[in-house]
Amino acid sequence: MSKHTQRNHHPPVYRWNDTIDKLRKAYQQARRSYQRLRGTSEHIPLQSLFKDKMKLLKQSIRKSKRECFLKLCDDVEGNVWGLAY
Numbered sequence: 001m002s003k004h005t006q007r008n009h010h011p012p013v014y015r016w017n018d019t020i021d022k023l024r025k026a027y028q029q030a031r032r033s034y035q036r037l038r039g040t041s042e043h044i045p046l047q048s049l050f051k052d053k054m055k056l057l058k059q060s061i062r063k064s065k066r067e068c069f070l071k072l073c074d075d076v077e078g079n080v081w082g083l084a085y
Contacts, residue, residue: 015064015065019060020060020061020064023053023056023057023060024057027050027053027056030049030053031050031054033046033050034046034047034049
C-alpha cells in the first residue's frame with residue numbers, strides 16, 4: 001500500500017491497490033516534469049505524456065471501483081446479513 005494513506009490517519013480506500021499506486025506515482029512524476037517546463041518549447045511532448053498517464057490512472061481507478069462493487073454484490077447474494085449490510 002502507499003504511504004500517503006498512513007500519513008493522513010485515514011483507513012486505505014477500498015479500491016486502492018498496488019497497481020493504482022504505481023500508476024499514481026508515474027502520473028505525479030509526469031505532471032511535475034510537465035509543470036516545470038510549461039511555458040518553454042519543450043513542454044509539448046511532456047504534456048501528451050502527462051495526459052496519457054492521467055487517462056491510464058483514471059481508467060484503472062474506474063476498473064477497480066467496478067470490480068469492488070461487483071464483488072460486494074456477489075457477497076450480498078451469498079450472505080444477505082453479512083458485511084455488505
